[in-house]
Amino acid sequence: MYYYILEQPQSKNLESLQNKIITQIEDKQIMGEAVKSNPVQKPEELAEIGLSKGYNTIVGIGTDSLINKIAPLVSKKGAVLGIVPTEENSSFFEVIGCRNWQEACDILPKRKTSCIDLGVLGKSNIFLTYIKLRPRKGTKPTLAKAIFNTYEAEAPILEILVANSVLDLEKRSWKRKGFFDNQISIHFKTDSGKIKQGFFDKIFHKDNSFYSSVFHAEQAQLGGLEQTLDVVASDNQFICNTPVAVGILPKALKIIVSYK
Amino acid sequence: MFEQPKEGGEVQETIVGADVNLTGDLKSDGNITVRGKINGQVITKSDVVIDQGAEIEGTVEANNVTIDGIVKGNVVAKEDLELNTSGKIFGDINAKGLIVKKGAIFVGNSNTSESKELEPEKKEKNK
Numbered sequence: 001m002y003y004y005i006l007e008q009p010q011s012k013n014l015e016s017l018q019n020k021i022i023t024q025i026e027d028k029q030i031m032g033e034a035v036k037s038n039p040v041q042k043p044e045e046l047a048e049i050g051l052s053k054g055y056n057t058i059v060g061i062g063t064d065s066l067i068n069k070i071a072p073l074v075s076k077k078g079a080v081l082g083i084v085p086t087e088e089n090s091s092f093f094e095v096i097g098c099r100n101w102q103e104a105c106d107i108l109p110k111r112k113t114s115c116i117d118l119g120v121l122g123k124s125n126i127f128l129t130y131i132k133l134r135p136r137k138g139t140k141p142t143l144a145k146a147i148f149n150t151y152e153a154e155a156p157i158l159e160i161l162v163a164n165s166v167l168d169l170e171k172r173s174w175k176r177k178g179f180f181d182n183q184i185s186i187h188f189k190t191d192s193g194k195i196k197q198g199f200f201d202k203i204f205h206k207d208n209s210f211y212s213s214v215f216h217a218e219q220a221q222l223g224g225l226e227q228t229l230d231v232v233a234s235d236n237q238f239i240c241n242t243p244v245a246v247g248i249l250p251k252a253l254k255i256i257v258s259y260k
Numbered sequence: 261m262f263e264q265p266k267e268g269g270e271v272q273e274t275i276v277g278a279d280v281n282l283t284g285d286l287k288s289d290g291n292i293t294v295r296g297k298i299n300g301q302v303i304t305k306s307d308v309v310i311d312q313g314a315e316i317e318g319t320v321e322a323n324n325v326t327i328d329g330i331v332k333g334n335v336v337a338k339e340d341l342e343l344n345t346s347g348k349i350f351g352d353i354n355a356k357g358l359i360v361k362k363g364a365i366f367v368g369n370s371n372t373s374e375s376k377e378l379e380p381e382k383k384e385k386n387k
Binding site for chain 1: 272273274275277278280281284285286287295296300
């Protein structure tokens with residue numbers, strides 16, 4: 001049986017959607033136990049409870065933030081993660097191979113799984129999609145450095161994005177091809193539109209992406225040269241400060257997918 | 261429903277942005293676009309594009325190489341090497357095919373197995 005974790009609904013619309021999802025799951029006769037997070041019990045605590053009860057399939061029904069919170073625990077216990085995104089533009093639709101929450105529910109009973117990589121920050125901080133590094137002070141770009149196996153790169157940045165796989169630089173959506181690549185992507189982002197785009201930049205059609213960089217590596221060390229950078233999760237929750245090491249845990253999480 | 265993603269199905273592109281100073285050897289299987297400055301080798305099994313304003317001090321090795329920036333070092337292209345109007349090479353080149361546009365600067369020795377005609381469209385019109 002499956003253990004379902006839902007978010008505390010912040011609106012009536014979300015509550016209504018949650019009810020529809022639960023009804024669809026009940027119709028498929030794959031209902032186990034459904035729990036909702038609340039100010040006292042966080043999603044990760046509920047996942048811990050479900051896993052300690054012996055459930056080997058944990059299904060996250062909610063935002064990308066919810067999925068990101070429960071994925072590391074599911075991975076550590078070697079269980080399977082089911083994903084039913086509730087946001088229309090969720091990055092996880094691409095990952096599981098579905099177009100909407102109805103399809104995400106449809107694939108649950110077959111429990112067809114695929115192993116995906118996880119990103120790791122430091123020794124034990126696991127992330128599923130991406131983390132961000134931002135200057136602590138001010139809104140101007142600050143000099144940052146990334147050290148890879150064979151080279152080092154320095155640049156002024158407003159944000160560094162460390163993504164588990166290929167992220168679309170502008171849309172921040174997953175590109176499924178290359179998803180299993182055993183590499184993290186590191187994006188240096190500079191808002192040149194505000195600080196650099198001058199007359200000549202416009203003539204030569206240099207947009208923000210002209211100043212952005214993308215590196216791929218199995219591991220890297222990241223830090224600020226002028227100031228400490230804050231490392232935050234995809235939902236902007238503070239994790240730690242730089243310097244940090246980032247890497248990849250190959251095929252560390254089993255997820256339910258639609259793939260033929 | 262989607263097709264299953266193939267393992268390693270898409271080789272990822274590395275982009276060195278205009279503000280970046282890179283030191284060391286950049287090696288990749290995927291395409292590399294350079295807009296910043298690199299002090300070291302740039303080696304890939306795929307293609308390299310060196311944009312205007314980019315500067316590389318070191319060897320460049322790739323399948324196809326397109327140069328609008330500056331390379332101070334040897335360039336090896338398994339297939340074509342295209343040196344555009346704003347491109348400059350100070351070093352030896354080794355390529356199967358070589359295209360040099362008017363205004364480009366090349367100082368060094370070249371070793372090519374094929375030479376391609378410049379601007380074939382204009383030649384067609386003259387016929």
